[in-house]
Amino acid sequence: MRGLARSLALTALGAFALGACTPQAGPQPPTAPTGEATEVPGNQSYARDMNAADKAACTTAGGMVQRRGRLGMEQCVHPFADAGKACTDTSQCEGKCVGSAGTTSAIEKVSGQCQPDDRLFGCYSEIRDGKAAYAICVD
Incomplete structure (x- = not known):
């Protein structure tokens, strides 16, 4: 009987551990007008969109402005010539x-x-x- 109880406890613990690895939808940061910083939980701030000067510098350097990552922030992306090789x-x-x-x-x-x-x-x-x-x- 003791072995069965231990087995059930380990099974429940394993299920709990796997559940902790499941991606969860977190709080979404507030949106901000282009180029302005936004406060997010934890006193972190970030610029949601790139300003016009940064966008121009990006394209001049051969990049393109795209939204990437979970937060969807604008980033300067430079393609590689050997992409997909x-x-x-x-x-x-x-x-x-x-x-x-x-x-x-x-x-x-x-x-x-x-x-x-x-x-x-x-x-x-x-x-x-x-x-x-x-x-x-x-x-």
Whole structure:
């Protein structure tokens, strides 16, 4: 009987731990007019949109202004010339050699693709020496 109670307790603990990893919708920051800073919980402030001068500097440098990440903030994004090229190591790319988030084996040989630009968001594995070095999710 004691073994059954322990087994049920461990099962409940495991379910609780997995539930803690489930993405939850968090509080959304207030919106601000273009270029103005906005207060968010925790006394952090950020500029939601880039100002006109920063946008012009971005496009002059070959970038494009796009909304990225979970907060949808405007960012200057520079595409890489080798975007999408097959690779087996980050040294073969301008950015990182990345595989899908499911590419997690550090033993099996895998290949990936060169990242498309300098603002990599989402879940991916970096490929080094033909193996998945690590997996990460960036919001």
